Amino acid sequence: MSDEREREGGAASGSGLGLTRRAMLRAGVLGAAGLATAGATVAVGGTQEPASAGHGSHDALRVEGSMQPGGFDPTAYATSFDLGRQSLLPGGRVLREYELVAVDREIEIAPGVFFPAWTYNGQVPGPTLRCTEGDRVRVRFTNAGSHPHTIHFHGIHAADMDGVFEIVEPGGKYVYEFDAEPFGLQIYHCHSVPLKRHIHKGLYGMFVIDPPGGREPARELVMLMNAFDTNFDNDNEFYAVNTVAFHYQTNPIPLQLNELTRVYLANLTEFDLINSFHLHGNFFKAYRTGASLSQHEYTDNLMLCQGERAVLEFRFKHPGRFMFHAHQSEFAELGWMGVFDVREAPNA
Ligand code: CU
Numbered sequence: 001m002s003d004e005r006e007r008e009g010g011a012a013s014g015s016g017l018g019l020t021r022r023a024m025l026r027a028g029v030l031g032a033a034g035l036a037t038a039g040a041t042v043a044v045g046g047t048q049e050p051a052s053a054g055h056g057s058h059d060a061l062r063v064e065g066s067m068q069p070g071g072f073d074p075t076a077y078a079t080s081f082d083l084g085r086q087s088l089l090p091g092g093r094v095l096r097e098y099e100l101v102a103v104d105r106e107i108e109i110a111p112g113v114f115f116p117a118w119t120y121n122g123q124v125p126g127p128t129l130r131c132t133e134g135d136r137v138r139v140r141f142t143n144a145g146s147h148p149h150t151i152h153f154h155g156i157h158a159a160d161m162d163g164v165f166e167i168v169e170p171g172g173k174y175v176y177e178f179d180a181e182p183f184g185l186q187i188y189h190c191h192s193v194p195l196k197r198h199i200h201k202g203l204y205g206m207f208v209i210d211p212p213g214g215r216e217p218a219r220e221l222v223m224l225m226n227a228f229d230t231n232f233d234n235d236n237e238f239y240a241v242n243t244v245a246f247h248y249q250t251n252p253i254p255l256q257l258n259e260l261t262r263v264y265l266a267n268l269t270e271f272d273l274i275n276s277f278h279l280h281g282n283f284f285k286a287y288r289t290g291a292s293l294s295q296h297e298y299t300d301n302l303m304l305c306q307g308e309r310a311v312l313e314f315r316f317k318h319p320g321r322f323m324f325h326a327h328q329s330e331f332a333e334l335g336w337m338g339v340f341d342v343r344e345a346p347n348a
């Protein structure tokens, strides 16, 4: 076991995890040999061939086996927002108070594949905090983990609220307090060193600051692109949106025809320079960082560096099943793909 692995306090478990991701693809771990002994099989439908790059094979990729009950549910996560405990300050401003606790926890990232994570509140990603621009935000942080951690919020705030130099030792506490600005899609993550390890281990989450007048009513979904290096070689073996490989392929997201859909998209993938979101059968408006209500791109494929995020808006004109996935084929084939199931409106 390498020093790195020993420092981690345990390696990921499951079969095939000693292989690098490229070796996994070459060896056909994504093929029928799969991860069967770990209780999971990532199979290429109807063929023994290793997964090949390109659009043609996407529809055939799937994951088999089931997740342990009671674990993290990406379907629930996508629509869960923590609005905090709300009260009014003298003068009428809204105060929102949140609790975040860093805790070491083994999480399941594909059926039968476990990863020794560091988490906020026991989940990866941490809870999606939400407030409105101008609110006072107070976050009580407790480090119940085994390593020094912090919470670094993106946004405009005082230096000692930035979660960089005020390291919180195991057993320690810190209170972050600031006015929420600017509106947009922010993120938070640990900023202890080595930074790449603290982020990759799972200490990150979304932080939505709504514009003062809100946004147009829509079906809202949180999607955080992440990945896991299960053999600690600084290269990811599993990719996902919201942690669990292939989750939204196994559990398609139902949408209604012509319904406005808004995706809060961020990239926290470590070790790879970029990640991307590609939508099939449609185009979307992409508001970078969600910081403007008017300036957007119109595209079907958006590339984000680590730490970048965007608010996407779209409506489907056609019913049926449409994929969304990383346009890096390798990421898609290692778990970052999902399906929107677009249905006619009930009364249509
Ligand atoms: Cu940390």
Ligand code: CU
Binding pocket: 152, 154, 189, 307
């Ligand atoms: Cu950051």
